[in-house]
Amino acid sequence: MLNIDINNISMIYETKDSKVNALHNINLEINSGEFVSIIGPSGCGKSTLINIIAGIIKPTKGFIKVGDRKVENPNSDISVVFQDYSLFPWMTAYDNLHFAIKNTNKNLTEKEIKEKALKHLEIIGLSKFSNSFPKELSGGMTQKLAISRMFALDSKIFLLDEPFGALDALNRIHMQDLLIYLWRSGNNNQTILYITHDVDESIFLSDRIVVMTPSPGKIKEIIEIPFKRPRNRKELTGSKEYLSLRNHILSLLTEDMKVSLNKQEEQMRKYYD
Numbered sequence: 392m393l394n395i396d397i398n399n400i401s402m403i404y405e406t407k408d409s410k411v412n413a414l415h416n417i418n419l420e421i422n423s424g425e426f427v428s429i430i431g432p433s434g435c436g437k438s439t440l441i442n443i444i445a446g447i448i449k450p451t452k453g454f455i456k457v458g459d460r461k462v463e464n465p466n467s468d469i470s471v472v473f474q475d476y477s478l479f480p481w482m483t484a485y486d487n488l489h490f491a492i493k494n495t496n497k498n499l500t501e502k503e504i505k506e507k508a509l510k511h512l513e514i515i516g517l518s519k520f521s522n523s524f525p526k527e528l529s530g531g532m533t534q535k536l537a538i539s540r541m542f543a544l545d546s547k548i549f550l551l552d553e554p555f556g557a558l559d560a561l562n563r564i565h566m567q568d569l570l571i572y573l574w575r576s577g578n579n580n581q582t583i584l585y586i587t588h589d590v591d592e593s594i595f596l597s598d599r600i601v602v603m604t605p606s607p608g609k610i611k612e613i614i615e616i617p618f619k620r621p622r623n624r625k626e627l628t629g630s631k632e633y634l635s636l637r638n639h640i641l642s643l644l645t646e647d648m649k650v651s652l653n654k655q656e657e658q659m660r661k662y663y664d
């Protein structure tokens with residue numbers, strides 16, 4: 392179990408002709424075993440933050456600590472799943488899992504690795520597709536495999552960047568249930584940081600939701616989700632408490648949208664006048 396300490400992170404991208412102020416003074420502590428979602432308008436720096444935590448890009452200011460260690464580069468404590476899948480396209484479904492298990496459990500025998508890989512395929516209902524390559528699977532199946540592979544990797548921290556963004560509503564619900572099932576049935580209670588645009592998804596999945604403001608991305612509010620687990624989707628979404636929480640998050644997000652739409656309108660008026 393490892394916590395994540397996001398310490399005063401700012402990020403400015405410098406391109407040939409401009410500077411983009413992507414993140415400004417982000418401070419956040421995510422506890423071991425916690426599920427935290429980040430929600431915010433497009434371009435507020437959510438993916439930038441995930442990439443900084445994963446050690447893929449270096450921030451302009453501030454640092455990330457995972458447990459006692461400063462993050463300088465990608466490392467095996469942290470696994471990342473992106474929207475456009477995170478599998479090896481040249482390996483079958485079984486081989487993708489086998490490879491992950493073999494590389495993170497050096498003391499397992501070949502028989503144990505095989506059993507574990509087959510068990511993972513069974514849990515996600517893809518036993519029949521063990522010899523299929525990612526391109527031969529549907530979007531939902533591919534993402535199931537990517538999530539399953541993430542758990543097989545046995546990392547302590549999972550960073551998920553809109554992993555179900557490309558799925559239809561039904562598949563999305565199914566995947567949310569699978570994610571929570573795998574997370575809660577794991578032995579070591581991993582820490583999850585989850586990026587989404589979907590307010591309902593963030594409430595259903597999270598212990599806390601971090602709402603961000605647009606350019607530069609700052610933390611606007613951190614919301615504790617009061618609902619006990621396991622959560623019953625039907626009961627939850629019908630409750631008054633849920634609806635008021637949902638309205639609160641939506642109003643935080645639309646406030647910023649109004650400001651940016653007004654700015655856009657002002658610029659268009661200037662252009663056409």
Ligand SMILES: Nc1ncnc2c1ncn2[C@@H]1O[C@H](COP(=O)(O)OP(=O)(O)OP(=O)(O)O)[C@@H](O)[C@H]1O
Nearest residue numbers: 404405406411413432433434435436437438439440
């Ligand atoms: N490599 C880069 N070089 C220059 N600017 C970048 C780079 N990556 C991101 N940006 C800019 O930084 C800002 C934040 O981008 P980022 O992708 O982190 O936002 P986001 O909140 O994840 O967006 P979305 O929800 O649309 O995926 C945007 O203005 C984007 O154009």
